[in-house]
Amino acid sequence: MMSGDRQHHVIFMPSGLRGYVPDGTLLMDAARQLGVELESICNGQGTCHKCRVHIETGEFPKHGITSDEKHLSPPTVREQQSFGKAANATFRLACQARIEGDLLVSVPEASLAHKQIIRKSANTQRPLTVKPAVRPLFVTVEPAMLDAQPGDWERLQTAIDEQHHLNGLRINLHALRKLQATLRAGDWQTTIVLREDRDILDVRPGYEDTVYGVAVDIGTTTVVAHLCDLRTGAVLATEAAMNPQVAHGEDVMSRISYVMMQPNGLDTLHRAIIDTLNRLIASAAESAGVAIDHIYDLVVVGNTTMTHLFL
Numbered sequence: 001m002m003s004g005d006r007q008h009h010v011i012f013m014p015s016g017l018r019g020y021v022p023d024g025t026l027l028m029d030a031a032r033q034l035g036v037e038l039e040s041i042c043n044g045q046g047t048c049h050k051c052r053v054h055i056e057t058g059e060f061p062k063h064g065i066t067s068d069e070k071h072l073s074p075p076t077v078r079e080q081q082s083f084g085k086a087a088n089a090t091f092r093l094a095c096q097a098r099i100e101g102d103l104l105v106s107v108p109e110a111s112l113a114h115k116q117i118i119r120k121s122a123n124t125q126r127p128l129t130v131k132p133a134v135r136p137l138f139v140t141v142e143p144a145m146l147d148a149q150p151g152d153w154e155r156l157q158t159a160i161d162e163q164h165h166l167n168g169l170r171i172n173l174h175a176l177r178k179l180q181a182t183l184r185a186g187d188w189q190t191t192i193v194l195r196e197d198r199d200i201l202d203v204r205p206g207y208e209d210t211v212y213g214v215a216v217d218i219g220t221t222t223v224v225a226h227l228c229d230l231r232t233g234a235v236l237a238t239e240a241a242m243n244p245q246v247a248h249g250e251d252v253m254s255r256i257s258y259v260m261m262q263p264n265g266l267d268t269l270h271r272a273i274i275d276t277l278n279r280l281i282a283s284a285a286e287s288a289g290v291a292i293d294h295i296y297d298l299v300v301v302g303n304t305t306m307t308h309l310f311l
């Protein structure tokens, strides 16, 4: 510890990012300042439990510090609810714990906002950083009052701005239609599903962090769909089928010719691939035990002809 100005030395592992922060700094803020992005769906309300970190205890001559769980403020009520009897142990919620001494902090992979995964089944050991376009955010909204004018959507926007510092968001019609019932079902707590920090795709009652996406490769011969957990990058199920357009032409040139020569040829090939994709996605969702309406994103790749026939 540096005496006098009450700065504390904090080191995050395994990244090794380190620095000095003022006494009383939230562990979450220290992580942010030092370049460690922790998961935070509830934006520090202590409800999502995603910002869990481990405090190493003892002397660490290699790092030149002595770290101890007592170098953090006592566990908050939220943490006690989260960890039960283990609340005073070495696992803490970074959004709740304040720094009062030097610390060596281990960040589990699951607590990182952008997880690194190694994809083996795609014939590569290349580490991938998971940074999905769609993410869930937990929001607590002011209850509706008879004497208050703002509607549910206005109060939701205010709450998102205050709790997540996001404004100017748009909400799609599907989400807007269910907003009133959702807020009340969740006792004024909701999880919004947000695309690129701009569009609200869905609103769900209470806290729910499941969001899924599907990556599709439309080949001229085969079609493969991977159902992925957008928060962890895990591939939960993979389904494959023959491209049904084969029946109308084995290669790209013969399919283009089919479209040019046959009345409704384009529509026939388009319908065939859409039906196949819908079937593959439904079957992947079923085998992974995932609700199909929790799939919010779809990425499709293919050669130029396959892409145009899909669109």
Ligand code: FES
Pocket (backbone or CB within 6 Å): 039, 040, 041, 042, 043, 044, 045, 046, 047, 048, 049, 050, 051, 093, 094, 095, 096
């Ligand atoms: S950010 Fe949700 S519990 Fe800490």
